[in-house]
Amino acid sequence: MAQDLSAPQPAPRRALRVLRGAARLLAAAGLAVDAYVHAHLAGSYDAITESISQGxxxxxxxxxxxxxxxLVLIWRRPAPDFFAWLVAAGGLALLLVYRYVDVGTLGPVPNMYEPLWTADKRLSAIAQAVAVLATVFLLSSRPRTPGRRRR
Incomplete structure (x- = not known):
């Protein structure tokens, strides 16, 4: 049976849709800033290399x-939301590890230890944290489909 989308929705459900839409925008914006910062800095890190360069x-x-x-903007499903969370959380985790721990060279990955906070690193960390929080909200607030039971 098709649902009439033009019919008024209860206020809590409408509010959840608005919040989820805002979370999608925040997640996408955080990931876009992260992408920009990494693309912008890549050339200056090409010299740091093992088998693969940091750039x-x-x-x-x-x-x-x-x-x-x-994906988080155009495909409103759990899979892209989870992928976005993985990218943001993984990037943030690596940023923090390489900021505070001198891991050294790991196989083909160069030593990326950099014990200082630059403006770009701060911006990327904040953007990734915003994306992590937004995707956690998207994953945890997914509306249940009526009539479907969890197994």
Whole structure:
């Protein structure tokens, strides 16, 4: 049976839709800022290399964050929301680890330890944290489909 979308919705349900829409915009914006910062900085990190350069890793992060931002906006399902969370949470975790811990070289990954907070690093950390929080909200507030039972 089709649902009449033009019929007025109860206020709590409408409010949840608005909040979820705002969360999608925040997640996409945070991921877009993260993508911009990593793409912008990639060239200056090309010299830090083992088998793969830090600049290449930054480009990969920029690409993944761009894809996640796009998907979270256009595909309103748990899978892209979870992918966006993985990209943001993984990027933030790595940023914090390489800020506070001298991990050293890990196989083909160069030593990316950088014990200072630059303006770009702060901006990226804030953007990733916003995206993490927004995607957690999206994943935890998913409306249940009436008539479907969880198994």
């Amino acid at each position: 290449t890793l930054f480009r990969i992060e920029a690409g993944l964050a761009s894809l996640a931002a796009l």
